[in-house]
Amino acid sequence: MNSPTEVTRALERTGYLSDSALATVTFLAGEMARPLLLEGEPGTGKTALAEALAQIHDVPLIRLQCYEGIDAAQALYDWDFPRQILHLRTLEAATKDGSLDPAEAEKSLFDERFLLARPVLRALRESPAVLLIDEVDRADDEFEAFLLEVLSTWAVSIPELGTVAAATPPTVVLTSNRTRELHDALKRRCLYHWIDHPGLEREVAIVRSREPDVPEALARQVVEVVQELRNEHLLKPPGVAETLDWARALRRLGTSELDLEQAAATLGAVVKYREDTDRVKHVLDRMLAR
Numbered sequence: 245m246n247s248p249t250e251v252t253r254a255l256e257r258t259g260y261l262s263d264s265a266l267a268t269v270t271f272l273a274g275e276m277a278r279p280l281l282l283e284g285e286p287g288t289g290k291t292a293l294a295e296a297l298a299q300i301h302d303v304p305l306i307r308l309q310c311y312e313g314i315d316a317a318q319a320l321y322d323w324d325f326p327r328q329i330l331h332l333r334t335l336e337a338a339t340k341d342g343s344l345d346p347a348e349a350e351k352s353l354f355d356e357r358f359l360l361a362r363p364v365l366r367a368l369r370e371s372p373a374v375l376l377i378d379e380v381d382r383a384d385d386e387f388e389a390f391l392l393e394v395l396s397t398w399a400v401s402i403p404e405l406g407t408v409a410a411a412t413p414p415t416v417v418l419t420s421n422r423t424r425e426l427h428d429a430l431k432r433r434c435l436y437h438w439i440d441h442p443g444l445e446r447e448v449a450i451v452r453s454r455e456p457d458v459p460e461a462l463a464r465q466v467v468e469v470v471q472e473l474r475n476e477h478l479l480k481p482p483g484v485a486e487t488l489d490w491a492r493a494l495r496r497l498g499t500s501e502l503d504l505e506q507a508a509a510t511l512g513a514v515v516k517y518r519e520d521t522d523r524v525k526h527v528l529d530r531m532l533a534r
């Protein structure tokens with residue numbers, strides 16, 4: 245892909261509709277071999293971009309889902325302890341005469357066969373690949389420092405096996421829902437982009453692209469309501485995921501035009517908090533009266 249425009253087109257062929265700012269930063273991340281850090285509200289297409297990139301390049305998508313308390317071992321590797329024990333028992337049984345050499349036996353335990361490669365190690369080994377480090381804001385500082393090192397050196401060292409370095413750096417996408425601020429050092433290593441909710445026309449196009457069965461008029465109505473709801477300061481403003489869910493739900497019910505009754509009945513696809521529901525009913529009344 246030789247230009248942001250080509251990136252836009254390639255993404256579009258996978259059903260992902262980007263704006264030109266996102267296409268540009270995605271293009272540059274590829275050109276400059278830098279990780280791409282995408283921040284934004286939930287449901288704005290951060291994870292989906294990494295999926296689309298893997299599809300475009302026809303390489304595996306290797307996903308590391310971050311969570312509170314995740315540490316380097318969960319990102320890199322573990323030893324398969326039960327299998328190591330079995331291996332040891334087999335060795336013992338095979339050498340009943342006591343000729344088992346302890347040093348040899350130990351060495352054989354830390355063999356490739358018993359290595360459980362986790363996402364970051366897999367990405368280094370299998371690259372070209374897309375490594376998605378999803379929701380990095382859920383992990384803690386220490387884990388961020390670990391990531392920074394891997395993303396700078398493209399290598400890790402395993403005491404029992406030696407250093408594993410990537411032949412070519414994987415394409416890396418980090419996402420954050422911004423539940424906390426990430427460190428400057430990690431941000432500096434990456435190209436950064438804030439993904440906003442799409443504008444009206446693009447969101448209608450996204451619905452049409454992901455759910456071709458949804459008629460244009462219904463897609464438009466759904467998006468208009470959802471976009472209005474995003475200005476209502478709800479506890480959980482609906483993302484594109486909710487727009488798609490709602491359109492699907494209405495389609496299932498055979499709706500071709502949104503009316504108040506069906507909108508109210510299907511609100512569970514859009515609004516996930518009791519407190520928000522009342523607010524939203526209000527907005528619906530107002531909008532559908534127009």
Ligand SMILES: Nc1ncnc2c1ncn2[C@@H]1O[C@H](COP(=O)(O)OP(=O)(O)O)[C@@H](O)[C@H]1O
Pocket residue numbers: 259260261262284285286287288289290291292293419450453454484485488
């Ligand atoms: N620009 C887009 N083009 C196509 N689909 C999109 C776009 N943005 C979001 N989606 C769809 O919306 C849903 C939520 O997106 P996701 O990537 O999971 O959001 P995030 O990771 O930002 O929380 C997915 O089904 C995704 O395919």
Ligand SMILES: [Mg+2]
Pocket residue numbers: 287290291292378419
């Ligand atoms: Mg996501």
